[in-house]
Amino acid sequence: MLADLEELVGCESFSADHAALARSAEVVGSLGTRLTGAEPDLIVLDGVSHLRWTFGAPRVLLLGHHDTVWPIGSLRTHPWSVTAGTARGPGVLDMKGGLVMLFHALASLPTLDGVCVLINGDEEIGSPTSRRLIEETARSCAATLVLEPAADDRGTLKTARKGASRYEVEIQGRAAHAGLEPHRGINASVEAAHQILALASINASAQAEAADSPLDATTVTPTLLSAGTSRNTVPARARVSVDVRTPTRAAQNRIDTLIRQLTPKTPGARLHITAGARRPPMEPSSSATLMALATEIAAELGQAPLHGQAVGGASDGNHTAATGCPTLDGLGAVGEGAHADNEYAVIDQLIPRTRLIAELIKRTTS
Structure with missing residues (x-):
């Protein structure tokens, strides 16, 4: 997982640079293909590269983004590093760590039937080209799991967003x-x-x-x-x-x-x-059932009790919740400093969190 995360972080993907996003989509697509055995649909809208994998009739949407707020060249000042139990680099927490966890969770499952993965390239600027695609996909699903980073370094999930x-x-x-x-x-x-x-x-x-x-x-x-x-x-x-x-x-x-x-x-x-x-707001009622399920799964796996909280920042989970699709956010990497110089992901949370995601997928597609 760390090797895959290093590869994604090493491919810079600033939202405003369409050429960089195209390169990033290729790297993310290759990772997804290796771990799921399936090629993605490459969807380019107004020059922005998005990726989608569909396995059978979708019942759960796994949602993420591969663009970051970090301008090209940020690797020179914020290089990839692994020290003191943390991984660092541009976008490592928001949200390339979540993408790695997503694909490794899928790789651990006996079947991917009922899963749809959508990874867009413009979330950090409000998803202007991908919003309709996200909403249309969510309307056909019974649940959306958003691989944005956790709300804090304790792994708190995001149960509501303004x-x-x-x-x-x-x-x-x-x-x-x-x-x-x-x-x-x-x-x-x-x-x-x-x-x-x-x-x-x-x-x-x-x-x-x-x-x-x-x-x-x-x-x-x-x-x-x-x-x-x-x-x-x-x-x-x-x-x-x-x-x-x-x-x-x-x-x-x-x-x-x-x-x-x-x-x-x-x-x-x-x-x-x-x-x-x-x-639109993602209101608490959108996540209540999925949060209860995630809490139950965490207990079964022997993990620390899960907590949820409302946050001020918005994500594409706002769009899926607004369609009426139950949505749980903040399932991705655990750490702090998204968009900031101290951005990091906690390494020893990668595997437990991936197991939680895998079990959530299994339960929501069954």
Whole structure:
């Protein structure tokens, strides 16, 4: 498993580099073929490479991605290494470790009938080309097991995920000379400040509603901010990017309405609000039955008791849950530091976790 993980980590697969994704798909495809005995379907959508294996009539979907957030060349600064019981390298935890575990779990089974494996190449950027493929596949299955990394270094599963929405609040003002006639301008920067405060107010109200359970709280966070063209010109344009995370579809819809109802505070300024929901919430009810099954299996295997928790980050499990397909996430590698310089996977958890996955597959396809 470590040799296979080293090979996957050694093939860089930055989401924005389609050529790198094509090379990665070839490496992942070869690994899957060696361990399952079957060639994958290579599905290229808008230049992005996805892989799918189907064995009989699908009953369980095993879902993962081979793209990473790490730009090409990251291996020079974050080389593959195995030290002190951990494996390190770009994407080792998120989620190349999960891919290795997935295929080794399949290799241990007496039959793969009823299994569908879908590994996409654009999860880290919101799955723009693969979302429809994921949803269509999930609708034909009775369960989805997501091989994203565990929620922490104790192996906690992800039983709920917040929905993710992105907005761009574009502000149109009017330029003027900042020294000679600023009164003739309409300052888009000032209006941007008003809108940021309005967004902060929406966030504060949402936080107050979930004061006893911050993990369940809706968050509305202004992120990127840009305005102006020169130091001596009243800004004619500004833009505020907004990240929204919501635990339920109802909350996602409510925040969408509030953001689209934002109004200008500066006389003459105009607002244009674009984008919206990118991933629906994965609510706890989606994972309850599968979590109970995983807990039972872990006990039978003599493993430590499993725990589950809601997390703020979204994954493709959000999409499968939204179709009505029961979904359990965070079954992949155990470690910490996804997307960060300290990313690592715990080596002695690879085999126990793979056994858990294998038994889950067996029970959900029988």
